[in-house]
Amino acid sequence: MEKILNYINGKLVEPVSKTYIDNYNPSTGKVYSLIPDSDEKDVELAYQAAHAAFPEWSITPKDKRSQYLLKIASLIEQKLDKLALAESIDNGKPLKLAKSVDIPRAASNFHFYGTGILHYASHSHSMENSAINYTLRQPVGVAGCISPWNLPLYLFSWKIAPALAAGCTVVAKPSEVTPMTAYLLSEICIEAGLPVGVLNIVHGLGGKVGNAIVSHKNIPLISFTGGTTTGAHIASVAAPMFKKLSLELGGKNPNIIFADCDYEKMLSTTMLSSFANQGQICLCGSRIYVEKSIYEKFKNDFVAKTKQLIVGNPLDDNTRIGAVVSKPHKEKILSYIDLAKQEGGTVLCGGHEVKLEGDLKDGYYLAPTIIEGLSHTCRTNQEEIFGPVVTITPFETEEQALEMANSTKYGLASVVWTENLTRAHRVANNIHAGIVWINCWLLRDLRTPFGGVKQSGVGREGGFEALDFFTEPKNVCVKLK
Numbered sequence: 001m002e003k004i005l006n007y008i009n010g011k012l013v014e015p016v017s018k019t020y021i022d023n024y025n026p027s028t029g030k031v032y033s034l035i036p037d038s039d040e041k042d043v044e045l046a047y048q049a050a051h052a053a054f055p056e057w058s059i060t061p062k063d064k065r066s067q068y069l070l071k072i073a074s075l076i077e078q079k080l081d082k083l084a085l086a087e088s089i090d091n092g093k094p095l096k097l098a099k100s101v102d103i104p105r106a107a108s109n110f111h112f113y114g115t116g117i118l119h120y121a122s123h124s125h126s127m128e129n130s131a132i133n134y135t136l137r138q139p140v141g142v143a144g145c146i147s148p149w150n151l152p153l154y155l156f157s158w159k160i161a162p163a164l165a166a167g168c169t170v171v172a173k174p175s176e177v178t179p180m181t182a183y184l185l186s187e188i189c190i191e192a193g194l195p196v197g198v199l200n201i202v203h204g205l206g207g208k209v210g211n212a213i214v215s216h217k218n219i220p221l222i223s224f225t226g227g228t229t230t231g232a233h234i235a236s237v238a239a240p241m242f243k244k245l246s247l248e249l250g251g252k253n254p255n256i257i258f259a260d261c262d263y264e265k266m267l268s269t270t271m272l273s274s275f276a277n278q279g280q281i282c283l284c285g286s287r288i289y290v291e292k293s294i295y296e297k298f299k300n301d302f303v304a305k306t307k308q309l310i311v312g313n314p315l316d317d318n319t320r321i322g323a324v325v326s327k328p329h330k331e332k333i334l335s336y337i338d339l340a341k342q343e344g345g346t347v348l349c350g351g352h353e354v355k356l357e358g359d360l361k362d363g364y365y366l367a368p369t370i371i372e373g374l375s376h377t378c379r380t381n382q383e384e385i386f387g388p389v390v391t392i393t394p395f396e397t398e399e400q401a402l403e404m405a406n407s408t409k410y411g412l413a414s415v416v417w418t419e420n421l422t423r424a425h426r427v428a429n430n431i432h433a434g435i436v437w438i439n440c441w442l443l444r445d446l447r448t449p450f451g452g453v454k455q456s457g458v459g460r461e462g463g464f465e466a467l468d469f470f471t472e473p474k475n476v477c478v479k480l481k
């Protein structure tokens with residue numbers, strides 16, 4: 001059985017403990033590879049390698065650092081098929097999605113920051129004739145990067161690329177649930193000739209490896225994407241150590257549909273914003289609020305289209321809904337469907353497991369699920385489910401829609417459908433979220449600030465904001481007379 005290895009000091013190495021954890025293929029429910037069960041000893045080795053590489057890497061000219069990143073981007077593009085297949089097998093997502101979204105975006109992340117760093121500049125503040133201030137932006141040091149399982153290589157590279165571009169060296173941990181493409185990335189880094197120790201990838205459990213990175217006394221910066229509860233724990237460990245923190249956390253995003261929207265465009269995009277990647281995207285719109293006058297029509301059309309979605313083998317071209325990522329996650333989603341029923345919800349479609357045949361009979365498949373009849377304050381509408389489950393709720397006025405949209409502890413993303421220009425801007429202005437998509441969803445310009453408000457996170461990724469995060473500003477004041 002294939003063994004994944006850690007990537008430390010430029011080499012692929014076994015964990016110090018020599019022990020491994022099972023890695024499951026969600027589409028079959030079978031173990032198909034082994035993951036290093038690393039611990040703080042491996043993190044220490046990774047830190048030492050990153051620490052030793054930092055002085056050289058941090059002063060490597062930015063066009064040279066850029067070349068390494070662009071080489072990695074181009075190798076990801078060349079290996080698109082292999083990486084997409086690995087992502088699909090590891091995560092359960094449709095291969096088609098991995099090929100069209102996950103892997104191209106991972107290449108774009110390296111490409112974007114490989115070029116972005118060439119345009120990154122700092123400020124100067126002149127005090128007329130008496131003095132001039134200029135700000136140096138210096139890489140912080142060894143960065144700790146921790147990412148989740150839903151968009152494995154996409155989100156892993158979204159942290160690593162700006163960190164490396166900025167001149168930091170990195171100790172990174174992908175989710176133990178989906179480690180395979182991070183492992184393949186380490187092979188790519190070796191092929192690209194990335195200097196040893198610049199990037200180190202340690203595989204293993206969050207509570208062990210993640211915790212050892214977060215609590216490491218010499219890692220001054222943590223970039224984390226994952227659940228809000230884990231984020232709160234990380235903040236409680238890192239804050240007293242005065243670490244720089246970027247937290248991209250959970251979401252429970254509203255999708256607000258006004259009667260004057262472009263209906264067909266709205267309906268086809270809402271299918272994606274509800275169920276893409278089995279609903280396991282932090283940006284999915286899982287609370288759908290629909291203006292009352294079109295509620296019944298929307299409900300009938302949405303349910304009919306959802307019933308047509310093919311739940312199946314992630315490797316088949318026709319599959320729209322693959323497997324959810326793990327057995328515990330499948331059970332969590334099913335428990336929320338039960339909760340929704342207890343809370344008085346009506347399941348309009350789905351609401352159950354899907355049993356496939358042959359090798360796939362033990363895979364983790366769920367039918368896409370639409371629920372109505374719930375109050376916006378109930379737990380189903382307040383807590384993140386992170387699966388192919390959405391609720392639909394009618395509203396009568398814009399104020400009511402906004403009140404419901406803003407009623408959760410989260411504030412990551414939101415979607416608004418209307419052809420009324422003034423209303424679109426007004427709703428965007430009043431919504432509590434870091435991202436508002438008007439008449440679209442998941443349209444991403446990598447220069448824009450990315451992140452959430454309230455319990456969806458602290459700080460922003462994307463564009464120069466990420467380079468700001470991985471560098472420390474130092475003001476130098478020079479007296480002129």
Ligand code: NDP
Binds near residue numbers: 204231
């Ligand atoms: P988790 O919070 O469980 O895990 C995220 C990462 O943290 C994993 O690598 C995990 O390791 C690690 N981890 C777990 N415990 C600790 C710990 N004590 N110390 C340090 N690291 C730890 O999230 P999921 O992987 O379940 O991802 C789903 C969540 O991520 C959802 O809430 C989703 O909304 C959110 N998310 C947010 C995004 C955003 O941009 N705001 C984007 C994508 C997802 P391991 O998996 O090995 O246990």
